[in-house]
Amino acid sequence: xxxxxxxxxxxxxxxxxxxxxxxxxxxxxxxxxxxxxxxxxxxxxxxxxxxxxxxxxxxxxxxxxxxxxxxxxxxxxxxxxxxxxxxxxxxxxxxxxxxxxxxxxxxxxxxxxxxxxxxxxxxxxxxxxxxxxxxxxxxxxxxxxxxxxxxxxxxxxxxxxxxxxxxxxxxxxxxxxxxxxxxxxxxxxxxxxxxxxxxxxxxxxxxxxxxxxxxxx
Numbered sequence: 001x002x003x004x005x006x007x008x009x010x011x012x013x014x015x016x017x018x019x020x021x022x023x024x025x026x027x028x029x030x031x032x033x034x035x036x037x038x039x040x041x042x043x044x045x046x047x048x049x050x051x052x053x054x055x056x057x058x059x060x061x062x063x064x065x066x067x068x069x070x071x072x073x074x075x076x077x078x079x080x081x082x083x084x085x086x087x088x089x090x091x092x093x094x095x096x097x098x099x100x101x102x103x104x105x106x107x108x109x110x111x112x113x114x115x116x117x118x119x120x121x122x123x124x125x126x127x128x129x130x131x132x133x134x135x136x137x138x139x140x141x142x143x144x145x146x147x148x149x150x151x152x153x154x155x156x157x158x159x160x161x162x163x164x165x166x167x168x169x170x171x172x173x174x175x176x177x178x179x180x181x182x183x184x185x186x187x188x189x190x191x192x193x194x195x196x197x198x199x200x201x202x203x204x205x206x207x208x209x210x211x212x213x214x215x216x217x
Contacts, residue, residue, distance in 0.1 A: 001156055001160055002102060002120045002155050002162065002166060002215065005150050005161050005179070006104065007108060007165045008108060008115060010166035011165060011186070013086065015118065016043060019071075019075055020187065022072075022102060023075075025074050030063075030067055032067065033058070042054060043188040044109055044166070045141055045169040049140075054067075070093070072114075079117075086123075087184075087205055089204055092209055100212070100216065102216065103156055105131075107147055108146075109134040111170055112133040130150070139168060141172070141173040144173050147176075148177050158177045162215060164186050165181055165184070165207070166186035167186075168194040171194050175197050180199035181198045182200045
């Protein structure tokens with residue numbers, strides 16, 4: 001039995017660009033500057049790792065938690081106002097997997113309440129009811145915990161799972177879990193070494209949809 005595990009932000013939903021803008025706006029409000037390259041290097045990783053990176057590189061008493069609270073407020077307002085959250089191919093791919101009775105789950109560093117709200121806004125909540133969120137595991141990506149918990153909830157062997165991801169942290173986490181990662185690049189920086197870890201690199205979820213007969217075969 002094959003299963004599919006999907007990252008959400010930057011993979012199913014086009015929200016990474018929103019989060020980057022929200023982080024930078026929050027930092028400016030509190031008197032700091034978060035450079036573009038730092039934002040891209042800290043996307044989709046364990047908050048404990050991201051906070052250390054930001055605090056070391058920004059300096060000047062930078063408080064990750066203070067900025068994060070403001071970022072959440074700004075980011076949620078931007079998500080609510082955006083209206084165009086779905087990545088091309090998201091809905092068609094999820095429906096194809098549902099119709100083929102393929103187990104699937106979401107694996108995201110975002111919290112449970114935010115995740116539920118974003119999936120509702122995007123109109124795909126009913127297509128992906130099984131979710132493992134960042135506040136459900138002790139260690140986030142690039143650790144494998146979130147993927148292993150999702151496989152357990154689906155009652156499938158991790159080795160039979162495709163992990164669809166846009167970030168280096170997600171690819172590394174899924175490889176550590178023993179899964180087959182499919183990389184769909186977005187904003188997050190993915191170095192060549194990590195790209196080589198991927199089972200397949202595609203340009204969009206539409207390519208994954210077209211490859212389903214082969215992947216499920």
